[in-house]
Amino acid sequence: MLAKKPPMGWNSWNTFGENINEQLILEITDILIEKGYKEAGYEYVVIDDCWALRERDKNGRLVPNPEKFPHGMKYIADYIHGKGLKFGMYSCAGVLTCAGYPSSYDHEYTDATTFAEWNVDYLKYDFCNFPKSGNCINAYLTMSLALRSCGRDILFAACNWGVQEPWQWMRSVGAHIYRSTGDIFDNYNSVKDIMLSQEKNFSMSAPGCFNDIDMLIVGMYGKGLVGVKDGCTDDEYKTHFVLWCLFGAPLMMGGDIRSVNDYSEKLMLNKELIRINQDEECRPPVILNSYNDDTNDNTTRKYFKILSDNEYILAFINYDDNPKDISAYFAEMGIPYSSEMGLEMTDIFTGEKLGMVRDFIRKTVPAHDCIVFKGALIHA
Ligand code: GAL
Secondary structure, eight states: OOOSSOOEEEESHHHHTTOOOHHHHHHHHHHHHHTTHHHHTOOEEEOOSSOBOSSOOTTSOOOBOTTTOTTHHHHHHHHHHHTTOEEEEEEESSSBOTTSOBOOTTOHHHHHHHHHHTTOOEEEEEOTTOOTTSOHHHHHHHHHHHHHTTTSOOEEEEEOTTTTOGGGTHHHHTOSEEEOSSOOOSSHHHHHHHHHHHGGGGGGOBTTBEEEOOOBOTTOTTOOSSSOOOOOOHHHHHHHHHHHHHTTOOEEEOSOTTTOOHHHHHHHTOHHHHHHHTOTTOOOOEETTTTSHHHHTSSEEEEEEEETTTEEEEEEEEOSSSOEEEEEEGGGGTOOGGGTEEEEEEETTTOOEEEEEOSEEEEEEOTTOEEEEEEEEEEO
16 A cells, blocks of 8 residues: 555755756755655655656657756666665646646556656646646546556655645545645745645545645745745744644655755654654644634644554644744643643653643744644543
8 A cells, every 4th residue: 555654755846846857866866865864754756847848759658858867767766766765756637737748638548657667656646737628536536547557556646736625535536645735835824824724624634645735845945946935934944844744744845955954954854743744543633722712813723633652742833923822721632630631741842841731731932933742641
């Protein structure tokens, strides 16, 4: 079974756009090993849009642009596989990709065979230029079956930006992850809007098929080639990464990991956070008090996540532009005072041990920042 856990890796789009080539992909592959990303769980190296020639060949096959990829795609696959990693590519359900390259509408089985021949392990499948007469669900079902019958295990990363509520049907059509939102940009509001638009849709995100809220912008600091390039602060990247981990979203890095700064590198390699993302039970967090007034205004959140092995995560997120006091009663987390139980809590970032905490906790959280505790449930 593919995608037992949220997939992890790197994708070329956010930082490099059309500016991709063989050397870049090989260098990224090397860095994944050298900097410890592979060891931390990052596995897929994905080439996004703009890798192909503008025309198919005379047999109707997609052709890599020889100026960008002089040795072809199988060469890259072999290199990546030689390092113990996996290789991802990109196509689209429409008649042209978003950047105007040939796309897989009505070529699904041919293209799946081509990707299998190139030893591809992952296919991101976009939704631009989709014919008005086409049927979106059927298009993803068709490519899903084409991949399932191509003779190779290829993870199907569907990317239809949330059209027709994919959380309702992408699991049925066989996708392993599905993009549920428009593109993320290197900007705090983009992170916040994407997260808040999807936080209630994660109930269907589970082993075999995960909700994908787009690539990580951690560490880009405005250096990407596509979209809004405001950049974020370290705290904002931290909150972004914490949210993706809490919700079990795929962790596909979008920054230039060859030159990312220390703060962001450590963040993306944070073992505690990755463990939360990869927990085998893959449960989305409870949104505490989500029907009370204090959390309906989208300024703060308290997320409570059950992990396997009697471990629990309590995260205070301050989405607001000002510092906020955030508090939680343990009864909200299913631990009333009368139970004589409490959480033995540790702050994941500072390492501060709070000891056994019961009844109530309150913290001041700086703007756009978060506090994350882990804890075991024990007798008082
Ligand atoms: C968008 C997609 C992006 C990227 C881009 C490539 O539709 O959401 O993640 O793949 O196309 O052109």
